[in-house]
Amino acid sequence: MDKLLLILNIIGTVAFAVSGAMTAIRKEMDLLGVTIVGAVTAVGGGIMRDIIIGKIPPDAFTDPSYVLIAFITAVVVFAYVYFRASGFEKISGAAFQKIVLLADTVGLAAFSVLGVEVAFKAGDGPKLFLTVFLGTITGVGGGIIRDLLVGDKPYILCKHIYACASIAGALICALLWDFSGQEAATLIGTATVIIIRLLAIHYQWNLPRIRHRDIS
Secondary structure (H helix, E strand, O other): OOHHHHHHHHHHHHHHHHHHHHHHHOOOOHHHHHHHHHHHHHHHHHHHHHHHHOOOOOHHHHHHHHHHHHHHHHHHHHHHHHHOHHHHHHHHHHHHHHHHHHHHHHHHHHHHHHHHHHHHHHHOOOOOOHHHHHHHHHHHHHHHHHHHHHHHOHHHHOOOHHHHHHHHHHHHHHHOOOOOOOHHHHHHHHHHHHHHHHHHHOOOOOOOOOOOHHHO
16 A cells, blocks of 8 residues: 555656646746746645644655655756757647646546545544545645646636546545555545546536626
């Protein structure tokens, strides 16, 4: 189980760092800006989760290995674009959207179930709401900070059932935690997030909204 969680942590960190770095490059930030946005996207959700449960300082500061992984990932993404003439063109159009959506999906899935695991370790028999909330905030927190830093409307509030997928995965993982075993619950919860996100992206699923033209 510990090996699975380690793998998910690394996958989630790299995926969100890629997402953050590419978003920062699209906004024409410099190397420092790209690495900061990439790192914050990767560890921001975990920091928010740790503050909520009273873990001070958060794990990202006491064990900076994941911050380092995020920094290295962001630098690699920046270098790829910087040293390739066609690099920026490849991430500025449809290809950019596909890569960011895929990276966000993988990171969201990994961190949503990792948040559940932290909730169960935080105390004996945590409440279901707290468990699901911690899983969700771990999954979406970094993306919220990323979007605010680059001046975008937070993605979770307007696109492709993003937070709903995290909530569903965290809920299923929490409900199955004792019933099917931790490893099975983690894998099923991860798969749930990925499946919902991919279906939402493919079929353009969005929650209902009120547009100005609908009421004008």
